[in-house]
Amino acid sequence: MALLSCKDLTLGYDGHPVLSDVSFTVSEGDYLCIVGENGSGKSTLMKTILGLQKPLRGTITFGEGLRQNQIGYLPQQTAVQRDFPATVQEIVLSGCQARLGRRPFYSREDKAIARRNLERMELLPLMNRCYRELSGGQQQRVLLARALCAAGKLLVLDEPVAGLDPLVTAEMYSLIRNLNRKDGITVIMVSHDLAAAVQEASHILHVGQHLFFGTREEYLNSDLAGVFFSLKGGEPA
Amino acid sequence: MIETIGTYLQFPFVRYALIVGVLIALCSSLLGVTLVLKRFSFIGDGLSHVAFGAIAIASVLHLSDNMLFVMPVTVLCAVLLLKTGQNTRIKGDAAIAMISVGALALGYLLMHLFSVSSNLSGDVCSTLFGSTSILTLTRSEVWLCVVLSLAVVAIFIFFYHRIFAVTFDENFARAAGTRVEACNLLIAVIVAVIIVLAMNLVGSLLISALIIFPAMSAMRLFRSFKSVTIFSAVLSVFCALAGLLISIVAGTPVGSTIVAADIAAFLICSVLARLLGRSVS
Numbered sequence: 001m002a003l004l005s006c007k008d009l010t011l012g013y014d015g016h017p018v019l020s021d022v023s024f025t026v027s028e029g030d031y032l033c034i035v036g037e038n039g040s041g042k043s044t045l046m047k048t049i050l051g052l053q054k055p056l057r058g059t060i061t062f063g064e065g066l067r068q069n070q071i072g073y074l075p076q077q078t079a080v081q082r083d084f085p086a087t088v089q090e091i092v093l094s095g096c097q098a099r100l101g102r103r104p105f106y107s108r109e110d111k112a113i114a115r116r117n118l119e120r121m122e123l124l125p126l127m128n129r130c131y132r133e134l135s136g137g138q139q140q141r142v143l144l145a146r147a148l149c150a151a152g153k154l155l156v157l158d159e160p161v162a163g164l165d166p167l168v169t170a171e172m173y174s175l176i177r178n179l180n181r182k183d184g185i186t187v188i189m190v191s192h193d194l195a196a197a198v199q200e201a202s203h204i205l206h207v208g209q210h211l212f213f214g215t216r217e218e219y220l221n222s223d224l225a226g227v228f229f230s231l232k233g234g235e236p237a
Numbered sequence: 238m239i240e241t242i243g244t245y246l247q248f249p250f251v252r253y254a255l256i257v258g259v260l261i262a263l264c265s266s267l268l269g270v271t272l273v274l275k276r277f278s279f280i281g282d283g284l285s286h287v288a289f290g291a292i293a294i295a296s297v298l299h300l301s302d303n304m305l306f307v308m309p310v311t312v313l314c315a316v317l318l319l320k321t322g323q324n325t326r327i328k329g330d331a332a333i334a335m336i337s338v339g340a341l342a343l344g345y346l347l348m349h350l351f352s353v354s355s356n357l358s359g360d361v362c363s364t365l366f367g368s369t370s371i372l373t374l375t376r377s378e379v380w381l382c383v384v385l386s387l388a389v390v391a392i393f394i395f396f397y398h399r400i401f402a403v404t405f406d407e408n409f410a411r412a413a414g415t416r417v418e419a420c421n422l423l424i425a426v427i428v429a430v431i432i433v434l435a436m437n438l439v440g441s442l443l444i445s446a447l448i449i450f451p452a453m454s455a456m457r458l459f460r461s462f463k464s465v466t467i468f469s470a471v472l473s474v475f476c477a478l479a480g481l482l483i484s485i486v487a488g489t490p491v492g493s494t495i496v497a498a499d500i501a502a503f504l505i506c507s508v509l510a511r512l513l514g515r516s517v518s
Contacts, residue, residue, distance in 0.1 A: 050412040069414030075406065080274055084405060087461040094402045098413040104395045130460035150413050 002063050003028050003154060003186055004049065009058035011044045017056055018044055024205050024213040028064060028153065031180045031187045033197035033204050040208035042190045046158060049188065064153070069098045072151025074143050076158050081139075082132060088142050089127045092118055095149025113149055121145040121175070137168035144175065148185075155179065157189040161196075173200055238486060245485050253379045254371045255481060258495075260386035261438045262447065262477030264431050266469045267393045269452030270462070271404045271424060280318055280425070282445045283333035284432045287314040289441040290340030290347075292364055297351040304381060308433050315429035319421055366440040366492050371481075374437065382434055389427055396423060401462055438477070439492035447473070450499035454506040458513075476502050 002025040009022045019041030026032050036042050047053040049060065051068040062068060072095070095117070096110040106114075118124050121141045126134065131142060140160060147155055160176065161169040177200060179185045191197050197204060204219040206212040212224050245251045272278055291310040295303045318333055348361060374382075393400070402410045403420040411417045428448075435444045455469035480495030487494075 052408065052411050069412070071412065073409055073412040075408045075412075078406070080276070081405065084274060085270070085456050085460055085462060085465045086401070086405060090401065090462050091405060094398070094405060094409075095413075097398065097402045097410060097415050100398065104398070106398060128461075133460075146409070150409075 002026060002061075003030075003066055004188075005061050005063070006049075007059050007061075009045070009048065009060070010056045011041055011048055011053075012056050013044075015056065019207055022058075022205075022207065022211060022213075024203075026154075026186060026188060026203075028186055029180070029184055031177075031200065031202045032189070033201035034188065034190045034207065035192065035194050035197050035204060036207040038192065042192075042207055043158065045207065046156060046188075046190050050156060066153060070150065070152045070154070072147035072149070072155040074140075074147045074155065074157040074160055076162060077139065077143070084131055086131050087128050088123055088131060088134070089114065089118065091131055091142055092123070092145045092149060095146035098150055110149075114145075117145040117148040120148065135168075136164050137171065140164065140168075140172060141175070148179075151185065154186045154188070157187065159190055159192070161191075161193065169196075176200070241486055242482055250372050250374070251485065253374050253376075254491075255478065257374060257379055257382045258371065258438055258477045258481045259474050260383060261431070261435050262451075262473040262495075263470055264386045264389045265435050265444070265447040266451040266473030267390070267466065268400075268424060268428055268431070269448045269450075269469055269473075270456065270465055271400055272428065273449060273452050273456070274404050277424075277428075278445065278449055279333050279337075280315070281428060281432060281448045283318060283337035284311055284315055284429055285436070285441040285444040286337035286344075287311055287340045288433055288436055289364055290344035292436070292441075293344035293347045296360075297347050304378070304433065307436075308430065311433050312426050312429040315425040316422065319425045364436070364440060365442045366490060371438050371491050378437070382437070385430055385434055389430060392423070392427060396420070397466075400424065439495055443492045443496050446496040446499055447477075450496070450503050451476070454499075454503045457503075457506045457510040472502055472506075473499070 005025040007023050009019070010017050011019045011022070018039075022045065024032075034042050034045060044053065048055050050071060050073055093106055093111065093114040096106055096113055099110055099113075100106070115124075118127055121144055123138075123141060123145055126138065126142075131139065134142065144157075144160070147157075155176075157176065161172050164172060173196060176187060176189070180187045189197070189201070198216060198220060201216055203215055204212065206219070206224055210224050212219060212222060214222070246255075272281060288307055288311045291307040292303055294310075295306045298306075300306050314336065318336065345361060348357060399410075399415060399420050402413075402415055403417055403424075407417050410420075431448070432441075432444050435447055439447055451469035451473035452465070454472055455465040459465045459468055476498040477495050480498040481491060483489065483498070484491045484494040
């Protein structure tokens with residue numbers, strides 16, 4: 001059974017659709033990249049998956065015992081965060097907030113989960129450092145560790161490499177690849193970096209004027225990718 | 238000087254002033270960090286002007302207990318400001334500016350038209366700058382202040398982790414199922430309560446200073462949310478005590494003396510931050 005299946009989704013604001021009749025499924029272990037031009041409705045689709053917005057039409061179903069608030073979400077950084085006085089540990093621990101329920105404070109178990117994910121992202125040495133003093137790549141790793149605290153099985157990443165330099169970008173992609181292949185975490189990534197998407201993902205969802213959903217191979221053989229890459233000058237490396 | 242203070246402490250109204258001053262300073266500093274980081278600083282300012290307008294209406298209507306009228310009105314405005322800030326054509330900061338200046342103007346107009354006392358400008362001045370009201374508190378007002386401040390502190394501790402989550406990243410919190418709107422509402426209501434309480438201490442024009450200065454000072458020096466919150470509370474209480482005692486001994490206006498102490502503390506913290514190499518970019 002699929003982890004997430006979207007059927008005939010129509011999305012938009014105030015009744016104006018920006019994206020119509022999107023259907024796709026995500027199974028456990030998949031690495032889905034959502035690509036498309038700016039304004040094509042990528043972010044709207046992502047917000048709908050996260051339950052931040054209601055679809056105009058269509059249905060989203062979660063399977064395999066996944067609940068909507070168990071999705072690990074890596075949002076884009078906001079201006080507020082850049083001068084935020086908080087330690088790495090405080091931020092990663094806040095990933096456990098869905099577990100709080102009606103309790104006011106985090107339990108020992110929550111703290112253990114936070115610690116495990118700090119370790120996983122190699123952040124233990126930075127644990128008590130202030131978030132605003134970290135480099136861009138380190139900050140993304142903190143937010144990824146926080147997302148992992150919330151996630152059982154599924155990560156949703158919104159442009160995870162935006163604003164990072166090429167070296168750190170490669171590191172970030174390899175971290176995500178490891179989470180997907182070694183730990184079996186399902187990944188949905190929104191990206192406008194088509195070349196990297198084709199390289200990293202197992203499935204591609206292309207939104208915009210032309211809709212496409214299928215595996216990476218199917219996408220590379222489709223007319224859509226052909227047009228795109230001929231414009232860009234050749235096949236991706 | 239200690240003797241002088243000792244003599245003054247024998248008067249119950251001085252003791253009341255110290256108790257209430259400390260509690261108000263504690264409460265007002267708690268949410269400062271959140272308000273500064275959420276870019277909500279001016280909500281505090283706007284609401285304090287609304288409270289001034291409400292006091293004007295209360296005094297025109299000859300209400301015996303101002304607080305019972307001013308509190309609900311201010312809380313209501315806090316809720317309205319938060320709602321309009323989120324989803325209308327009038328942007329948040331413009332809405333705040335309109336409401337705050339409007340309330341100030343109409344409040345003064347009302348007090349002028351239906352003047353009930355012979356010393357109008359004295360009344361207005363004390364409402365705006367809180368010159369004497371802290372020293373003229375009745376026993377029941379003191380109790381009300383104590384109960385409300387303790388409630389604010391308790392609520393803040395209970396919701397501490399959620400307030401942190403919502404301040405740091407609203408979208409993430411929303412995706413994790415935290416009720417962000419409810420949290421923002423809670424923050425706005427607490428701010429409104431604090432402002433009405435703090436009017437007694439520093440008057441409506443100076444409240445923002447009480448909310449913002451300790452938080453900014455603490456943010457210069459500390460790196461974790463918890464230490465920033467604790468230090469700003471300690472600093473705020475210290476400055477309020479120092480300001481109160483100085484004003485009693487030197488006969489200066491209470492509100493502005495406290496704010497002056499807060500400004501001095503901010504400058505000291507900035508210098509310390511620079512010396513320690515923790516400059517904030």
